[in-house]
Amino acid sequence: MTEKKPGFFKRLFTPEGPAPDPVRPVPVASQVVEVPPPPGPPETTPAYVEEVVSPPAPVLPTPVADSVPERQLGWFARLSTGLRRSSDQLTGSITSVFTKKKLDAATLDELEDVLIQADLGLETALAITETLRRDRFDRDVSSEDVRAVLAAEVEKVLGPVARPLVIDTAYRPFVILMIGVNGSGKTTTIGKLSQRFAAEGKSVLLAAGDTFRAAAIEQLQIWGQRTGAPVVTAPAGSDASGLAFDAVTRAKAENRDVLIIDTAGRLQNRDELMSELEKIIRVIKKVDPTAPHATILTLDATTGQNALRQVEIFGKRAGVTGLVMTKLDGTARGGILVAIARTFGLPVHFIGVGEGVDDLEAFEAADFAQAIAGNPAG
DSSP states (O other), X not given: OOOOOTTHHHHHTSOOOOOOOOOOOOOOOOEEEOOOOOSSOOTTSOOOOOEXXXXXXXXXXXXXXXXXXXXXXXXXXXXXXXXXHHHHHHHHHHHHHOOSSBOOHHHHXXXXXXXXXXXXXXXXXXXXXXXXXXXXXXXXXXXXHHHHHHHXXXXXXXXXXXXXXXXXXXXXXXXXXXXXXXXXXXXXXHHHXXXXXXXXXXXXXXXXXXXXXXXXXXXXXXXXXXXXXXXXXXXXXXXXXXXXXXXXXXXXXXXXXXXXXXXXXXXXXXXXXXXXXXXXHHHHHHHOTTOOSEEEEEEEGGGXXXXXXXXXXXXXXXXXXXXXXXXXXXXXXXXXXXXXXXXXXXXXXXXXXXXXXXXXXXXOHHHHHHHHTTOOOO
16 A cells, blocks of 8 residues: 655645646557457357557656656646635635524525535535534534535545555456446556556556557557556457456466456446446456456546446446546536445545546545635645
8 A cells, every 4th residue: 555645735735836748658569469269259268359469668757857746746736726626616605605694594505505516415415514503503603614514524424435445465466447437537547557556566467448449449558658567459349358358367377466457438328338348347257256356437527416326337237346536627526526425435546637647646535625625724
């Protein structure tokens, strides 16, 4: 488990200096070995798929900032900006509600509406208003008092789910299956995770299981080059479950520490696509009955309430074990993470902002709560 960085929240609100230019990926040549597939293989013996193996490549150099703290500051400043869009909308509404000194029933009703509209969820909104009703009813109250209660309640909800992704060394490879809807950031998150694991000294193999899009295959190859991880791929249109079978087999043969399998984006309301995802999981288990050891759902923060439905359906069909929330830098709807945590209680491993290789951080409940409530750094 990565050691928690000290002073996170103070850096969260420190003004950002010039951000370093992102690494521009450079495609790498691949060796293609073509073997014609046998006709009509049964599901229990997945069709052989063409494998494109990127030759070993060194990790490409990343731009050198003036110092490590400044590079970290760029990440935290961008995250702060994303959360501030949520907090500015929320706290602005709270301030407009509290125009009277005495807290009365009408003010509490208005506040409840504001909190629900901020995607925090009905239960969280009720918890906050009931706390105020109990402790401050018919007494003087300010918007700062309300924001303090808001931060405390959000932290109470998020604290139990802020859990790191732990790679259990009892499994070799530790198989991670990345799932989510179209455009949620799965492939980019895989690249960032690969970088983290490589920095920890783990050997990583990537599998480009989004065989519907040639661009997704190329994107993962580029991430593999940047992070020094070989990539198992197949031509666009190949059977994704067959590729997953080959990837797990190869990872076991090479005694890899971690295998991360990408999958095609699929809408949760498309039954035939969710059935394909279930087939991928069944085929993986034919190689290793204990796998996948982590099934991580990536959620786009900009989707708001729709994310609740995604967690529900993917959880039922694929057995989600943890979440990554992406694109917090582009939304005022970051409060949806609170509603998801209260409703499902699934671990939130990481939050992401930006496209760079370092733009992924472990989720910390207290910092998120204070930021979304618009409270100044302590």
